[in-house]
Amino acid sequence: MTSRITPRIEINLEKIHHNTKVLKKLYGEKGIEISGVVKGVGANLKVARTLVEAGITSLADSKIANIRKMKMAGLKEKLILLRTPALSEVQQVVEFADISMNTELEVIRALSTEAEKQNKIHSIIIMVEMGDLREGILPKDAPSFIREVLKLPGVKLVGIGTNFACFGGVIPTEEKMQEFSQFINEIQKEFQIKLPIISGGNSANYTWMMNTHDPGLVNNIRLGESILLGRDPVSGTVIPGLYSDAFCFVAEVIESKLKPSVPSGVRGRNAFGESISFEDHGLMRRAIVGVGRQDVLVSGLSPVLPVDIIGSSSDHIILNTKQIDLKPGDEVAFSLNYGALLSVMTSPYVYKTYTHQASKKYSLKRTSA
Numbered sequence: 001m002t003s004r005i006t007p008r009i010e011i012n013l014e015k016i017h018h019n020t021k022v023l024k025k026l027y028g029e030k031g032i033e034i035s036g037v038v039k040g041v042g043a044n045l046k047v048a049r050t051l052v053e054a055g056i057t058s059l060a061d062s063k064i065a066n067i068r069k070m071k072m073a074g075l076k077e078k079l080i081l082l083r084t085p086a087l088s089e090v091q092q093v094v095e096f097a098d099i100s101m102n103t104e105l106e107v108i109r110a111l112s113t114e115a116e117k118q119n120k121i122h123s124i125i126i127m128v129e130m131g132d133l134r135e136g137i138l139p140k141d142a143p144s145f146i147r148e149v150l151k152l153p154g155v156k157l158v159g160i161g162t163n164f165a166c167f168g169g170v171i172p173t174e175e176k177m178q179e180f181s182q183f184i185n186e187i188q189k190e191f192q193i194k195l196p197i198i199s200g201g202n203s204a205n206y207t208w209m210m211n212t213h214d215p216g217l218v219n220n221i222r223l224g225e226s227i228l229l230g231r232d233p234v235s236g237t238v239i240p241g242l243y244s245d246a247f248c249f250v251a252e253v254i255e256s257k258l259k260p261s262v263p264s265g266v267r268g269r270n271a272f273g274e275s276i277s278f279e280d281h282g283l284m285r286r287a288i289v290g291v292g293r294q295d296v297l298v299s300g301l302s303p304v305l306p307v308d309i310i311g312s313s314s315d316h317i318i319l320n321t322k323q324i325d326l327k328p329g330d331e332v333a334f335s336l337n338y339g340a341l342l343s344v345m346t347s348p349y350v351y352k353t354y355t356h357q358a359s360k361k362y363s364l365k366r367t368s369a
């Protein structure tokens, strides 16, 4: 029987610190600073402080509530709002964010007016669309857009950014990145300005960064997944020398029985509106762990033990435990992808615990450098 609380996410701060330092050095060698993106952990303050201890000087999140949380906790680093603000958030954005990323003139005008009210100058980064088709102004619209922005007294244009592989899966290739730098060059020439921040992307830029001989004008990249999970999201592989297991999700067995593998009776849709098909494997050793879709993005979990996830409902995950005889009270550990991490870190039902060493129990791994 376990005496520890479940479900829980075990967070290894030392591994996050290690990943941050390695990435900071690698990007630094190419003249690129890292902004630490903490939305994947709901701006968890222990994680944010770990990034700072590892040398990160700007922290970014997509939620103004998280920016506010970090500001109120006394973090002195630059706090960047990653997502273009909603008009309804403008007052808080000016109050709590040092910089916000923007794509709409109407919003920037509102930020300017609010900043004047608060006796501040609010810094903004304009996001430019380079093909991934999520946020950003089109490059052809940039000159007229920037001309308008430069007229506004309450905002200061401190940078231009772009984003890749978040919606369309567009990869930041050498060609794309050069196109971006060329675009920045033209803008700076046209307006006779030198922007301090040229933010060229996110964790998806890892392969480009490692291989490029000329990062162009890019001097900033915003990293979440590669710091937290040690992964290159484009290839899905672990970055050499990084820990991919800084987070471990632990759930507890609440039922374990030998049961048929196929439901019996007249079948319709389940509680989630799904019609699931089943293969008959005869009797199956099945265990239920006491967590479900209310707590975690189940499709983003991978059991550390050689057991399979058969399915889930709001509060149950059903496992085929195959050769393993699990009993109520046993703990089952899972690794997580970014989506699963986001869900557990924002779930009030999942306890957050902190470790500094790899637990022997779950055979955690690190790739060789």
Ligand SMILES: Cc1ncc(COP(=O)(O)O)c(C=O)c1O
Residues within 6 Å of the ligand: 037, 039, 062, 082, 083, 163, 166, 201, 202, 203, 204, 222, 223, 224, 225, 226, 233
């Ligand atoms: C604008 C922006 N920049 C950077 C990131 C960080 O992305 P990643 O976690 O892939 O590094 C995100 C997503 O979280 C984002 O929306």
